[in-house]
Amino acid sequence: MATAAASDLQTHCSTIAQRAHEASRELAGLDTATKNAWLLASADALVAGSPSILAANKLDIEAAPSYGLSDAQVDRLVLNDQRIAGIATALREIAALPDPCGEIIEGQTRPNGLQMEKVRVPLGVVFFIYESRPNVTADAAAICVKSGNAVILRGGKEAAHSSQAIVEILQQTAATHGVPAGAVQLVDTPDRDAVGYFLKMDQWIDVAIPRGGEGLIRRVASEAAMPVIKHFDGNCHVYVDADADLEMAVNITENAKCHRMGVCNACESLLVHQAVAEQFLPLVAERLKSRGVELRGDQRACAITPMTPASEEDFGAEFLGPVISVAVVDDLQQAIDHIDKYGSHHTDAIVTKDLKAARTFTAAVDSAAVIVNASTRFNDGGEFGLGAEIGISTDKFHARGPCGLRELTTYKYVVYGDGHIRG
Amino acid sequence: MATAAASDLQTHCSTIAQRAHEASRELAGLDTATKNAWLLASADALVAGSPSILAANKLDIEAAPSYGLSDAQVDRLVLNDQRIAGIATALREIAALPDPCGEIIEGQTRPNGLQMEKVRVPLGVVFFIYESRPNVTADAAAICVKSGNAVILRGGKEAAHSSQAIVEILQQTAATHGVPAGAVQLVDTPDRDAVGYFLKMDQWIDVAIPRGGEGLIRRVASEAAMPVIKHFDGNCHVYVDADADLEMAVNITENAKCHRMGVCNACESLLVHQAVAEQFLPLVAERLKSRGVELRGDQRACAITPMTPASEEDFGAEFLGPVISVAVVDDLQQAIDHIDKYGSHHTDAIVTKDLKAARTFTAAVDSAAVIVNASTRFNDGGEFGLGAEIGISTDKFHARGPCGLRELTTYKYVVYGDGHIRG
Numbered sequence A, B: 001m002a003t004a005a006a007s008d009l010q011t012h013c014s015t016i017a018q019r020a021h022e023a024s025r026e027l028a029g030l031d032t033a034t035k036n037a038w039l040l041a042s043a044d045a046l047v048a049g050s051p052s053i054l055a056a057n058k059l060d061i062e063a064a065p066s067y068g069l070s071d072a073q074v075d076r077l078v079l080n081d082q083r084i085a086g087i088a089t090a091l092r093e094i095a096a097l098p099d100p101c102g103e104i105i106e107g108q109t110r111p112n113g114l115q116m117e118k119v120r121v122p123l124g125v126v127f128f129i130y131e132s133r134p135n136v137t138a139d140a141a142a143i144c145v146k147s148g149n150a151v152i153l154r155g156g157k158e159a160a161h162s163s164q165a166i167v168e169i170l171q172q173t174a175a176t177h178g179v180p181a182g183a184v185q186l187v188d189t190p191d192r193d194a195v196g197y198f199l200k201m202d203q204w205i206d207v208a209i210p211r212g213g214e215g216l217i218r219r220v221a222s223e224a225a226m227p228v229i230k231h232f233d234g235n236c237h238v239y240v241d242a243d244a245d246l247e248m249a250v251n252i253t254e255n256a257k258c259h260r261m262g263v264c265n266a267c268e269s270l271l272v273h274q275a276v277a278e279q280f281l282p283l284v285a286e287r288l289k290s291r292g293v294e295l296r297g298d299q300r301a302c303a304i305t306p307m308t309p310a311s312e313e314d315f316g317a318e319f320l321g322p323v324i325s326v327a328v329v330d331d332l333q334q335a336i337d338h339i340d341k342y343g344s345h346h347t348d349a350i351v352t353k354d355l356k357a358a359r360t361f362t363a364a365v366d367s368a369a370v371i372v373n374a375s376t377r378f379n380d381g382g383e384f385g386l387g388a389e390i391g392i393s394t395d396k397f398h399a400r401g402p403c404g405l406r407e408l409t410t411y412k413y414v415v416y417g418d419g420h421i422r423g
Helices: A001-025 A033-046 A051-066 A073-075 A081-095 A134-146 A157-176 A194-201 A214-223 A248-256 A274-290 A299-304 A312-316 A330-341 A355-365 B002-027 B032-048 B050-067 B071-077 B083-097 B135-145 B157-176 B193-200 B215-221 B247-260 B274-290 B299-304 B312-316 B332-342 B355-364
Strands: A104-109 A115-122 A124-129 A150-152 A183-187 A207-211 A235-240 A267-273 A294-299 A323-329 A347-351 A369-374 A391-393 A401-403 A409-420 B104-111 B117-122 B123-130 B148-155 B185-186 B206-208 B235-239 B267-273 B296-298 B321-327 B349-351 B369-372 B392-393 B399-401 B409-420
Touching: A001 A124, A001 A150, A001 A183, A001 A194, A001 A207, A033 A051, A033 A081, A033 A157, A051 A081, A051 A134, A051 A157, A073 A157, A081 A134, A081 A369, A124 A134, A124 A194, A134 A150, A134 A157, A134 A183, A134 A312, A150 A194, A150 A330, A150 B135, A157 A183, A207 A214, A207 B002, A235 A248, A235 A294, A235 A330, A248 A274, A248 A347, A248 A369, A248 B409, A267 A274, A274 A294, A274 A299, A274 A323, A294 A299, A294 B117, A299 A323, A312 A323, A323 A330, A330 A355, A347 A355, A355 A369, A355 A409, A391 B312, A409 B247, B002 B123, B002 B148, B002 B193, B032 B050, B032 B083, B032 B135, B032 B157, B050 B071, B050 B083, B050 B157, B071 B123, B071 B157, B083 B135, B123 B135, B123 B193, B135 B148, B135 B185, B148 B193, B157 B185, B193 B215, B206 B215, B235 B274, B235 B332, B247 B267, B247 B274, B247 B349, B247 B369, B267 B274, B267 B332, B274 B296, B274 B299, B296 B299, B299 B321, B312 B321, B312 B332, B321 B332, B332 B355, B349 B355, B355 B369
Parallel strands: A124 A150, A124 A207, A150 A183, A235 A267, A235 A347, A267 A323, A294 A323, A347 A369, A369 B409, A409 B369, B123 B148, B123 B206, B148 B185, B235 B267, B235 B349, B267 B321, B296 B321, B349 B369
Antiparallel strands: A104 A115, A115 A409, A391 A401, B104 B117, B117 B409, B392 B399
């Protein structure tokens, strides 16, 4: 019977994936006005439907202890009128963003008179696997549909009732606003095998986006037959150059480390040019210690200011908490080499007044964002003006850094001739 | 001892990959003039080095029977002065192409004064696995280096000596023209395990590009830890609409099918609107039969013109030879649905005078190239004006269709502030 059940589950997943593919074909041709009308109607309907969403959310909150959720995790699960209003606002903001689909990226008339356009089109079907926050359900659905994609949502079981209530409302407004029924679907089984089945259905699903712990992302990346937009760790650096404004450097280091410690664009490692190390390290150590941050330094750093000796592992670590590794470097090139060796190509900053150093650093450091005289915390879709984002890619391929509407698209060549044949 | 040998091979592959990574860091900052000077010098050096290349090529030709190569395969292996001149010309053409690196794709100043640019940069290291044609060795090296990437070349063993001779010359000119030593490396062992080792080294290799049979591509796609640019089959369609110029339709079908039968953008399936089927099918059957092409039709097509009854498989097949499947469809929508069901999203064409039909077809058919009133054979980097291409992607992700210099790049965000911190 186990085999029959497995086969049932696989069939169920196939049905969802095929339905998403069919919907994606319709969505690709849907005009912007229709998509926006659905988003605005959904925002209103979510607010109007608050009682049913809150009732569903209550079931999730009640079940939370049985999942062993921490208080912080329960807090992220809780909905109230204010948070539902926030979800609605996010949908209205996505409606206000430009539609990426149909953009003619470039075009030309060839010498033989053939006219060609490179046109932006949706990827097709997005399989989105995410943590247990109900607001993400609405957000991801909105971003995918606005960019012309159908989405299969696989949320955490801890938010299952809330997500179900939200998706039901999105589907009701879809039915009355010309958005295909399969555009937004929630996987309605907690069975972990379902994820494995979907990851093999590359004939219907065009991209998988896992958002959660490293284990989940590695599992998805290794099992998926389709491309995966991955979001791994950020071991971000601040390098203080010989010619830095040291007060600015202290402020940037503090902000990059302490503004939010648990995020991927927080600074995890501080590199200091030897010429300013003696002056700078005591200043930054005092500031960071006043914020409760432990410094772990290499030999040279420890010789200047008392701090814990750093291990080799510390320089490769993403602490996501009140620890920072510190190293003194001979020069700019050694800083660049250190970042190449230990960094994760996410976000790295230089503090300097020297134009040549800034230009060398930004050219040589191969990270999604390379920042001069500003905090690493600015590598963010909102701060970059991308509008809503479905994740931040640590890949170089297809999408790098914040993934907004445009990063969920591809292109096709549209060619017009007058009976052209190749000679 | 087998384990020791395996470990030796793995270490050898690591050394190559790390060397490529180091070279890629240097290449990313190399100016266009240096890259072009190397390309032009290499073109001259290949011509000047013809005797050594031809001597090496002779060894490959002599060994060809032991590999069981067909006459056509041996012909593709043979070099002579004219072919070496062709290789040199290709390098000079790549030198003349614009450098994609450093392009500022877009940029803005944020309301807070932070200035950001999205800058085109190389992917890093390309692992290129290809068939046994010596000219591809030079071509791929040139395309990769011009786009700022280091390349690890894994050519077919049948062309090992020729490729070695070519790469030696490219490396000599690199040494005298400021191109890093690890920019172009040839894998110097025929051991198939080497490919497996490289495919796991995603810490040094950024993309794998297999060019060859479907088996090779599937192996690479399933084993690779890094992204893969895949080139699967092309089951390309020509759809003859109710409102088509039938003589144009016959010419386009003939050209799409017969111009070169063994290529991915050749037409494999013909769809005909029922309104013109009775008039069109006898015309196109006569033309195709005169070119030695076998028609395999659905029931309606067979009822109009004598042809072999088609099986379900025929409609999904990439024949790469003198066979074409033929179906009569009720209308445009049925043609679009047929292409979605049986096609490979490569290249599909419509022949029509009806503007609305052309617009509907180009919007609804999800293929790398969608063509109106021209042969499917035009989906080609050269015909599209992309210059040199390293392959044709059948993926939607990152690169779709012909892959030229730009498709071997990614981007990074470069951000300038004045001490900005997030509040």
